Amino acid sequence: MILPLHEEVRARVRDALARLHGITDAELTIPIEYPPNRALGDLGTPVAFDLARRLRKAPRAIAQELAGAIGPIAGVSRVDAAPNGYLNVFLDRPTFLLARLGLAGSLPPAPARPEKTIVEHTAINPNKAAHIGHLRNSALGDTLVRVLKFRGNPVEVQNYIDDTGVQVADVVVGFQQLEKLSIDDAKRIAASTRFDYYCWDLYARVTEWYDGDKERLKIRAATLHDIEHGVDPTATLASFIAHTVVHAHLKTMARLNIDYQLLTWEGDILRLKFWARAFEVLKETGAVFLQSEGKHAGCWVMKIDDPDAAPAEDGEEDPEAREKVIVRSNGTVVYVGKDMAYQFWKSGLLGRDFLYRKFATRMDGDTLWATTSDQSQAVAEHPKFGDAAATYNVIDVRQSYLQKLLKQALSAIGHPQEADRLKHFSYEMVALSHATAQQLGFAPDPNSEEAKKPFVEVSGRKGLGVKADDLIDRVIDKALAEVDRRQSDLPPDERRRIAEQIGAAAVRYFLIKYSRTTVIAFDIDEAVSFVGETGPYIQYAVVRANKIIGKLQERFGLDETATLAGLPGSPPDLINEDAELWALVLEASRLDEIVEQVVRSLEFAVLAKFGFGLAQMFSAFYQNPKQSVINEDRAEARRWRAAAVVYCRQQLTRVLDLMGVAVPARM
Template sequence: MIEKNIIEALYKKINELTGESEEKMETIRLEEPPSLNLGDYSTNIAFRLAKLLKKSPMVIAEEIANSLKSENIEGIKDIKAVNGYINFFLNYNSYSKKGVKKILNEKDNFGKGEEKNKKIILEHTSANPNGPLHIGHSRNAIVGDSLKRVLEFAGYNVETQYYVNDMGRQEAIVVFGLSKFKLDKNKKPDHAIGEVYVETNKLLNENPELEKNILDLMKKYEEASEKNEENEITKKFEYAVNYALSGFKETLKNLNIKHDKFVWESSYVKNGMVKEVIKRLMETGKVEKDEVYRLNLSDFGIEKKLVLARLNGTSLYSTRDIAYHIDKMKNCDIGINILGADHKLTAEMVNASLKLLGYNTPEIVFYEFISLPEGSMSTRRGRFISIDELFEEAKRRAIDEVKKRGVATDKDEINEIAHKIATGAVRYNIVRISPEKPMVFRWDEALDFEKVGCPVIQYAHARCCRILENKENNYNEKNINFNELFNYELIDNEKILIKTLLKFPNIVEKSANARKPQIVAIYMLDVAQAFNRFYGNCPILKEENQNIVYSRLKLVECTKIVIENGLNILGIECPGKM
């Protein structure tokens, strides 16, 4: 890579000037000047060397630039010192030829990282099976699935897990409710379960004495799990959970999300791990007894005590969560959890408990919730927008757009194109924003077909497809030699496009290392915008010079490959026509 060549040459030159080894030198970073007239890469290293060398940055920059010119750095056409900065200018003829050849040779593998030989277990979504997934859950699921795809493309072995909370109070409410209210089998399973949950909560609010039935169900389910026996109670819980999960899976499938493994909370009661965790934590001497057993985590800077177990010996979610994490961390090199910001304290307490027992802890990607303009969401009160509603509205609008554009007339084809546009619109709108930033979900922003939405990227891909299809009628490349590629003076829009496309491998690596899939999302819009400027300013099939036509067609082909690879990482398909 050219950036690597430049940095290595700079380290060598600084060593000659200062005598310092590379390990002791400051890290050299390359920036991109705001205009190609100022160069393709720039460094401010001369400013950082000024004090050490007791010279002005301008003098140091001139000395380094003049010296490096004789080094003939591969891919560099010129080096200039400007006001203390050292600017590097690419030889775009060779740079573009090599870059295009690399993309065309690697195709689906362009941008892929080398095998890391590390297993990651990534937990995401893990919503309680007591009602449909809402738009708040969508952020967890989409960020989690996109991160999984980024990490896999970067060379990691990734397993995604959904941690199923089947033992909590919420599920006991559902099970109790199913004995009081009829399940509407005409509705999608998770929506039907959600209605039962809402109605049962109303019943409990009106009749507080019924709460003992909920506690009784929880106790009986845990007792049966401890004995690893199947009875009427366990069957009711398993039925309710699986029924809701079947709806979840359908919802997630529409967003191209599929978990590798569903891990049930009760499995850690059944296999004895929960009792073992309680026993081991009791032996640490950090457990205090009052109305419950509490774990003192003050040694880890956590003032609040973790409630470990009830005095009757029954476990709590926190204890089962610790058991799950012990199991998870034993079976991977890296654990990653996607959690809402309201889980920060709980996550800290679980991690502190793991450290207390001598286990590795998972990395955590926290996300802020998506709120609605009219207020917050509540599954218990039944006030939320489900992911299903979100997707159906996106698809309805996409169908209107496809029909308006006259892209297709066949009903099935219209539906297929609209489905891909809707999935892209929902996924991209959510993943492009940093998880730590709160989102107010607005339909017009989510379904923007003109400015920053995914349809902009998908349309750039469709335009690439159309150009490449039309070339057969307008151009014959058989008489062109690949070695003649870019044997002309490229204009800025061509330079920017090829330079943008060749950033893709670095973008993937950066996104994986930072655990931030939004880096890929933002980059994909850069690719689309660079291509649109190229398309608007660089004639392709109407160009008379056949070498230029050939070169620009190869750029179109490369753009198509990069968009496909990048959107695939984000779990988004390309319709091919829009």
């Protein structure tokens, strides 16, 4: 918790500026930064540079005036003007640490954020096993959920299931046409094999089959039609495939501590006629209109307004390029129409609701709900879903255009605020490194275009990709080998559990540490590594911290509370003089600031780097014999160091929790 101090320093600088120079403009921002080293200060601001021209004074002189006029600030020991013009602040170290441990004073409460936020993520086509690209989506989405909750936002997590799309239809075609299998055969396969893996292979074969004769695509169209209209046996088989694969996906995600509150099924959106209602709204508000001329004649279209687009230079611009067809001339709705209906519902603007049924049990024991359109399945008592003040849609960058259309649709029906509060959480895709593609047996022809690209694109249609569970298995196996080597006294099931925790940390950290705009060229060897900047590195730091606290009890018979209880009032020399210890405490306190930055930028790489950097500082501290806690003879020094360890461990544990990662009992 450092943000309240930032605010206090800002307020006092503002106050001093008003008194000294009559500067009261609210637009003046006072940036708070961290000087390059603690000898210069704990916090600092370059505000004097901004004012130099305005006040016709050297930055240094302004900073000096401010330092003299700012007066005492609670929690601050001194304010200095640096020779180059920075205004630097030194904190009262003992008070700072004691307050953060809840041993002195009280920290201001977090701001209330009562408005409900929906986060939709994962949305994997339920026709095959999840792959690493899907994992990036889910890891980002779940981290977003955790970060929002951390700062007090009520969050509803949804996973959209496209059970009536082409991809499910393709696997149905595989069962019916290629394998000549019935629903009972499918059930038999599901009972005896990895069904999602089976579908993975079958899906790739269906793609090849289509390539063999384009006429076969007509079978796909007919299958899709049967699914949409509930024609059996096709519809029942499709439903079975989708449900079975969804359960497999849930299982996969649970291995990474990812789950959901509600599964929204596209089939229910169709059957409950959400689109018909959305279409009414769009027509009533004039958001869409029936085009009577040009190439879109007979279609219902929406104007695309693009304020960023350059104006047509010589009036030769194609007017149709500024229109998006929403309803085709044959009366059927385009894909994005269903998305609009779903989004209107999320934003509480549809005037219609799903029915709900219980689907499964969540990891914390709560109910995982699913939508339904079947009265006989519907449960009367259910939580209120949808109708959120803000929405985050976690979808890769290729969907940017469609997400933009969704925002425009909200605007066009007269709800610009809702449009503004719909955020497309976009991120780049996961591809494969050439080395990994080769290991999988997908080496492109060295003379082909593909070979010249910086990475190899994943393709579900070709069956080219790394399955999520295969990756997780490999990482866990490797972790288990390490655990077996180091913790041979532990029973096998406990070792297994630890390996699973370490594996989840490795995978999740790997998926979070890149910025959203970076294409991850997935390399298997890099992903399974536990050395350096990885999740297990952070876990290891926390395990070491726990070790110190355990030893303290063993050696001195003091538990954590007793150790800390002796701190208030004890001589603060150590923390005042030990730069390394203080740097650790100050850095640890920045979590709230980091979380705000993460929500503002939607960059979880920031969180990952913070966790790693703090763990790194702690590891150095731990490894330094001069900083030993239990070998320290002076009781006060021991207590201050223990306090720093406790605080650091607390903050690192929170960071891991935000990443959906647990702390192993031992490593």
